[in-house]
Amino acid sequence: MAFLQGLDSHIVVVGCGISGIGAAQKLLQHGFHNVRVLEATGRSGGRVKTGHLGSNIVEIGANWIHGPSQENPVFRLACQYGLLDKESMTEENQAIDVAGHPPFTATWLSSSGRQLEPELTEPVSMLYMTLLEQSQVFYRQGREPMPSVGEFIKREIRLALSDGRGNPVTAVLKRGVVNTLLKAECCVSGTHTMDDVALGAFGMYKTLPGLDCTFPGGYEGLIHQMMQTLPKGMVSYNKPIRCIHWNNSDGSAHHSGRTFPVLVECEDGDTFPADHVIITVSLGYLKKHHETLFRPRLPAQKAESIQRMGFGTNNKIFVELEQPFWEPDCEIIFLLWEDESTLADMVTDVKTLWVKKLFGFTVLRPAERYGHILCGWIAGRESEHMETLSEAEVKLTITQLIQKFTGNPTITPKRIVRSQWFHDPYTCGSYTYVARGCSGHDIDTLAQPLPSEGPQAKSLQVLFAGEATNKSFYSTVHGALEAGCREAQRLVTHYTPPAYQGPLGSKL
Ligand SMILES: Cc1cc2nc3c(=O)[nH]c(=O)nc-3n(C[C@H](O)[C@H](O)[C@H](O)COP(=O)(O)OP(=O)(O)OC[C@H]3O[C@@H](n4cnc5c(N)ncnc54)[C@H](O)[C@@H]3O)c2cc1C
Known part of the structure; x- marks a missing residue:
């Protein structure tokens, strides 16, 4: 009976990203019928x-399904909807374990316009990869010899490269290789510098087997398929929420003769009474707005975890060229600045030197599908500054960059397009990382439903989903989807009577 009454609960999902869609989908599958999704923008x-x-x-x-294999819910859905090419679905592809770093075929170009020999770049890249793997071990060991991944790697590199022998010019180039790889890791982690990423928690992020794959028809195809499973009208677009009044703080919301513990207030003044709210907005948005987004304010512990955790920027600059300047098998082009004499993954003057943070380009493949398109990657404050420039300014700087590194002053990109995630008012950056001084405990604290204490402690008024709440898979699409489903399941379990929670209950 309690379960049947529970199905009448009014549930508001805030945000129509994959986490919100996954939560709504699961609630519907379990028979909840008063579900509403409020989305700030005009799209899912x-x-x-x-x-x-x-x-x-x-x-x-x-861009990618990271670890496309059966454990990955995004992969399972993409297969179910027939969105992947055959090769990505093969058992062999699913079995490949690259530990989060696919082995791309690389070309290294330097700022003097020459291609660097693999004899120089490969041994340093291998040393760097070994250190990156070592950085992950400390989580399992429960210790942290240094506060950040960046400091650890730089210390070990200094020790390894400081034998005093060898050519000093080569030594500069070797440091340059490390700098470029650190800048690349800033993009992977979505951080300004690897000095900001906690060493002790770095290994908390789990990788799944499977060689990363893309959606030939676009990642949004997955969203469109999922949206088809939600009834028309369930999502309200252009409906930014302003405040969640919880714990009856609005003097109890009334609707249809019922009293509700939560009232969701929108920017346009509309209000939605609810028994439960699942909030899926980004950590960047929470950092910026949590003080006004909740009434009463969030408990101090949760607010502190939100502030402590890391949420940085990673942007892409797509560049279309008439002709490729790279070899047909090249998958990634690394750029090495020969004038960087110290180990560092950030620039000294963001405004004038921002482009030096761009570590290089991935090549969009296959060429038959894309033509000749490169994707430049840039993280951190340099990336945030890039967002403030006009597209024409970015295109000019990228043109000069390519001409400098190829030594060919005639190469002129046809057009570019770039992302601007930091200035997106409803995202405020790209994705979560575990910042220096943080641990998995902060993610647990963020994910804990409210109220967490007092007489209403078990009433699950405000639940937290979104990628930032996933301890193993933060910063990913599958992490976000899993988190949305986790919070929906929390409500299903909440209303399922103990007698139903056997084999029969699991079918509810
Ligand atoms: C450049 C870039 C590259 C990436 N590459 C990959 C990759 O290759 N593979 C991978 O797995 N992951 C990748 N990610 C990460 C992945 O995209 C995210 O982790 C995931 O999509 C997050 O989903 P979400 O539902 O948690 O949050 P979001 O997708 O951010 O959804 C939250 C929703 O809430 C809405 N919202 C915000 N504020 C309000 C408000 N006040 N009222 C109502 N609605 C609101 C937003 O508009 C948004 O639609 C990448 C991300 C970026 C930015």
Whole structure:
């Protein structure tokens, strides 16, 4: 009986990214019928966003399914909807374990316009990869010899490269290789510098087997398929919420003769009474707005965890060229600045030197599908500054960059398009990382429903989903989807009587 009454609960999901869609889908599957999704923008998908460059599709947000294998819910859904090419679905592809770093075929170009020999770049890259793997071990060991991944790697590199022998010019180039790889890792982690990423928690992020794959028709195809399973009218677009009044703080909301513990107030003045709210907004948005987004304010512990955790910027600059300047098998082009004499993954003057933070380009493949498109990657405050420039300014700087590194002053990109995640008012950055001084405990604290104490402690008024609440898979699409489903399941379990929680209960 309690379960049947529970199905009448009014549930508001805030945000129509993959986490919110996953939560709504699961609630519907379990028979909840008063579910409403409120989305600030005019579209579904959030950080899953497919755009265009000329006639080609490009991913402005998420690009890959990381670890496409059976444990990955995004992979399972993509297979179910028939959105992947055959090769990505093969058992062999699913079995490949690359530990989060796919082995791309690389070309290294330097700022003097020459290609660097693998004899120079490969041994340093291998040393760097070994240190990156070592950085993950400390989580399992429960210790942290240094506060950050960046400091650890730089210390070990200094020790390894400081034998005093060898050519000093080569030594500079070797440090340059490390700098470029650190800048690349800033993009992977979504941080300004690897000095900000906690060493002790770095290994908390779990990788799944499977060689990363993309969606030939665009990542947003997945969103469109999922949206088809939600009844029309369930999502209200252009409906930013202003405040969640919880714990009856609004003097108890009334609706249809019932009293509700939560009232969701929108920017346009509309209000939605609810028994439960699942909030899926980004950690960046929470950092900026949590003080006004909740009434009463969030408990101090949760607010502190939100502030402590890391949420940085990673942007892409897509560049279309008439002709490739790279070899047909090249998958990634690394750029090495020969004038960087110290180990560092950030620039000294963001305004004038921002482009030096761009570590290089991935090549969009296959060429038959995309033509000749490169994707430049840039993280951190340099990336945030890039967002403030006009597209023409960015195009000019990228043109000069390519001409400098290829030594060919005639190469001129046809067009570019770039992402601007930091200035997106409903995302405020790209994704979560575990910042220096943080641990998995902060993610647990963020994910804990409210109220967490007092007489209403078990009433699950405000639940927290979104990628930032996933301890193993933060910063990913599958992490976000899993978190949305986790909070929906929390409500299902909440209303399922103990007698139903056997084999029969699991079918409810
Ligand atoms: C450049 C980039 C590259 C990435 N690459 C990958 C990748 O290759 N693979 C991968 O797995 N992941 C990748 N990610 C991460 C992945 O995109 C995210 O982790 C995931 O999409 C987050 O989903 P979410 O539902 O948690 O949040 P979001 O997608 O951000 O959804 C939250 C929703 O809440 C809405 N919202 C915000 N504020 C309000 C408000 N006040 N009222 C109502 N609605 C509101 C937003 O508009 C948004 O639609 C990438 C992200 C970026 C930015």
